[in-house]
């Protein structure tokens with residue numbers, strides 16, 4: 001991936017400490033994060049206000065640097081738009097999200113295309129479960 005400065009420059013966004021802190025955080029997180037989680041984790045010296053974080057997230061999503069997905073718990077989660085095709089499993093109890101790198105759906109897409117004559121362009125699959133931590137405390 002190119003440097004975050006390059007990405008911001010290319011999109012005519014000013015390079016600010018806040019934007020860099022936000023992009024660094026999301027990049028190192030490996031799973032999508034919601035606004036609250038980002039605000040909890042981000043370096044407050046670089047990005048002190050929730051309102052500016054909120055504005056930044058929308059702006060970076062509009063520029064297609066980030067993408068946001070609405071998950072089942074009703075919260076928006078942000079990740080890099082070019083993360084590639086992945087699926088996630090969400091814990092029913094604590095809302096923790098883990099990434100699943102392998103996608104077995106292409107097989108099913110072929111079946112669907114054969115059966116319906118459609119060309120499949122995308123699929124969204126969200127798995128639900130109980131994470132290992134929540135399985136422990138019963």
Ligand SMILES: [Zn+2]
Pocket residue numbers: 091092093094095096130131132133134
């Ligand atoms: Zn859990």
Ligand SMILES: [Zn+2]
Pocket residue numbers: 085086087103104105123125
């Ligand atoms: Zn898939």
